[in-house]
Amino acid sequence: MITIKDVAREAEVSVSTVSKIINNTKRFSSAVEMRVKSAVEKLEFKPNPHARSVSTGKTHSLGVVILDIANPYYAAVVKGISHEAESKNHTVLLADAEERPNLERDLIKTLAPRVDGLVLAGSRLSDSDIRAWAVKKPIVTVGRLPGGEVMSVISNEYDIAFQLTRHLITTGRKRIAFLAGPAFWVSEQRQAGYEAALLEADLPKMVVQLPSPSIEGGESLAGTLFMGAHRPDAILAYNDLAAMGLIKVARDLSVRIPEDVAIAGIGDIPFAALVSPPLTTATVPSVEIGRTAARLLMQKLDGQMMLELSIVLPAKLCIRASTKGEEK
Amino acid sequence: MITIKDVAREAEVSVSTVSKIINNTKRFSSAVEMRVKSAVEKLEFKPNPHARSVSTGKTHSLGVVILDIANPYYAAVVKGISHEAESKNHTVLLADAEERPNLERDLIKTLAPRVDGLVLAGSRLSDSDIRAWAVKKPIVTVGRLPGGEVMSVISNEYDIAFQLTRHLITTGRKRIAFLAGPAFWVSEQRQAGYEAALLEADLPKMVVQLPSPSIEGGESLAGTLFMGAHRPDAILAYNDLAAMGLIKVARDLSVRIPEDVAIAGIGDIPFAALVSPPLTTATVPSVEIGRTAARLLMQKLDGQMMLELSIVLPAKLCIRASTKGEEK
DNA sequence: CTGTTAGCGCCTTCAG
DNA sequence: CTGAAGGCGCTAACAG
Numbered sequence A, B: 001m002i003t004i005k006d007v008a009r010e011a012e013v014s015v016s017t018v019s020k021i022i023n024n025t026k027r028f029s030s031a032v033e034m035r036v037k038s039a040v041e042k043l044e045f046k047p048n049p050h051a052r053s054v055s056t057g058k059t060h061s062l063g064v065v066i067l068d069i070a071n072p073y074y075a076a077v078v079k080g081i082s083h084e085a086e087s088k089n090h091t092v093l094l095a096d097a098e099e100r101p102n103l104e105r106d107l108i109k110t111l112a113p114r115v116d117g118l119v120l121a122g123s124r125l126s127d128s129d130i131r132a133w134a135v136k137k138p139i140v141t142v143g144r145l146p147g148g149e150v151m152s153v154i155s156n157e158y159d160i161a162f163q164l165t166r167h168l169i170t171t172g173r174k175r176i177a178f179l180a181g182p183a184f185w186v187s188e189q190r191q192a193g194y195e196a197a198l199l200e201a202d203l204p205k206m207v208v209q210l211p212s213p214s215i216e217g218g219e220s221l222a223g224t225l226f227m228g229a230h231r232p233d234a235i236l237a238y239n240d241l242a243a244m245g246l247i248k249v250a251r252d253l254s255v256r257i258p259e260d261v262a263i264a265g266i267g268d269i270p271f272a273a274l275v276s277p278p279l280t281t282a283t284v285p286s287v288e289i290g291r292t293a294a295r296l297l298m299q300k301l302d303g304q305m306m307l308e309l310s311i312v313l314p315a316k317l318c319i320r321a322s323t324k325g326e327e328k
Numbered sequence C: 001c002t003g004t005t006a007g008c009g010c011c012t013t014c015a016g
Numbered sequence D: 001c002t003g004a005a006g007g008c009g010c011t012a013a014c015a016g
Helices: A004-012 A015-022 A030-042 A050-056 A072-087 A101-114 A127-136 A157-171 A185-201 A214-226 A240-252 A285-300 B003-009 B015-022 B030-043 B048-057 B072-087 B101-114 B127-136 B157-170 B186-199 B214-227 B241-255 B284-300
Strands: A061-066 A091-095 A117-121 A139-142 A152-155 A176-180 A206-209 A233-235 A263-264 A281-283 A310-312 A316-318 B061-066 B091-096 B117-121 B139-142 B151-155 B176-180 B207-209 B234-237 B263-264 B281-283 B310-313 B317-319
Touching: A004 A015, A004 A030, A004 A157, A015 A030, A015 A139, A050 B048, A050 B101, A061 A072, A061 A101, A061 B139, A061 B234, A072 A091, A072 A117, A072 A285, A072 A316, A072 B072, A072 B091, A072 B127, A091 A101, A091 A281, A091 B072, A101 A127, A101 B048, A101 B091, A117 A285, A117 B281, A127 A139, A127 A281, A139 A285, A139 B139, A152 A285, A157 A176, A157 A263, A157 A316, A176 A185, A176 A214, A176 B127, A206 B241, A240 A263, A285 A310, A285 B003, B003 B015, B015 B214, B048 B207, B061 B072, B061 B101, B061 B284, B091 B101, B101 B117, B101 B127, B101 B281, B117 B284, B127 B139, B139 B284, B151 B157, B151 B284, B157 B176, B157 B186, B157 B234, B157 B263, B157 B281, B157 B317, B176 B186, B176 B214, B214 B241, B284 B310
Parallel strands: A061 A091, A061 A117, A117 A139, A139 A152, A152 A310, A176 A206, A176 A233, A233 A263, B061 B091, B061 B117, B117 B139, B139 B151, B151 B310, B176 B207, B176 B234, B234 B263
Antiparallel strands: A091 B091, A281 A316, B281 B317
């Protein structure tokens, strides 16, 4: 390993001179700067980032704890984060919480001392837990509003669920079910929006809890939903994955979509347009959400005055064939 | 921040004693050990990992450079890596190369000094480039065989493409096209397997280059493939994404699958079973591949004798409706 | 403008 | 069984 001392010796200057030059923290005579820079080139000197962190206290790294990296929504969020981080010369430490709160806690614990700040996407911890962490490290959550010093990036979940439900009503649906996701902010908002739209139309609500916000979660509920005594004529699923699980089973069971039952998801993952029939959903700007979360975090780390503590990025209705019906 | 000194003072021992105890590097009288441990508890002492790295030279971190985290195949690989890393108390530094070789090089450069070793998944660098890096840091590639000191985890790409093609032939297809991916090991192998099967059956080959190994890549080729003068009656795509792009356009163009043209992908991403018709593909054990890559890397870092320099994890045929036909 | 000198937090010989 | 002291690579006052 080649260190700053080697460079100093090669350039015939002191260590601190080298340090100041490579950090642009002080200017020197061009003669010296040249000598140092060419020594750096020649020896291919790379400052040791850990040593730097020890002495500065900054890591230039962001910790990212993600609910499930195999979920395309979260993969897109990570894409946004890492893109933004890379563009600002920050490094990303990623940890997959595998939907397990205890693991998540451990991961935060190991990540925290290695990074300047954290992004929590799809956290399953309590608001107060998150707020407690945020006291020691800047934190940005995605899809939560934990309050306190915690920054956050969210979508207009309530609104979009309201619109989707209203769309279903408009196409003549009467018995509209909602498949609820994990009991956190996003699902609560979506459910509230769904219920508000039903209330407005004086229609009954019908909420079923997903065992998991995944394809399998949707599949596992499909049988009773489709074959039950009181079959809904429309289903709004917590997310696209669950909706796609429903569609898969519907095909096997010869349940016609949208004739027998309309199905909508939320998220607009890249595969939502590919299933048959293409899935009605809400386009959530996942990559942009990731980017924004990273930007917010880095601004904070930069010591900038934070104008905004939380940012709402709008989702948009995306109507496709899975909810086609006669407009009233 | 609370340091090892604070613990030493609290426990009324020296710093080195604390160090030795928290690292299990030397035993002490149980009285002392108790004092130290409770001091650690009480003060919630967390050793600073960077300081530790500076003095030991080890980071306990793995660098992961991924072709595209939004691609479900690579997301699954990352899942496997991070799962394995977490289980061994290693941290993952993730960087998304966005399919850009120059960016990839930069990312490796910034990651390398911060980690003990690297996993390169879907690298677009040259074999010699990769070998050069591997001289300085242990490297495991996924889907490449760069030779030299580079460890790797791969699938039996040749074989699986051969089997898929033979399957298409068996169901009576005569004009079978292959959509080639990026010109690296995986695509070369798949193409070679495809060609071997055709040769065996004395059928003509028909290779078309994908602009990108994605849904959009498949879509962009679909028009000319389906509407061209010499329409193939079967298409083996480089990966599931491209195949799904084809299916999407086929639906719009009212091209019937598999009646007019059979379509097969490779990868078996979770969405391959959801499109209509469900996609014939090869199940590549992506999570397991990630796990294995991480395991290999950490074994090497552990100083273990490496029994195996590269590991082949078998893919399996996965026949679905998109290639149905009369068996001959 | 440049160099000397302390640290940063931790680990690790080497004495006792 | 325990502690003192030096060093890891780098930064940051403080002098000159």
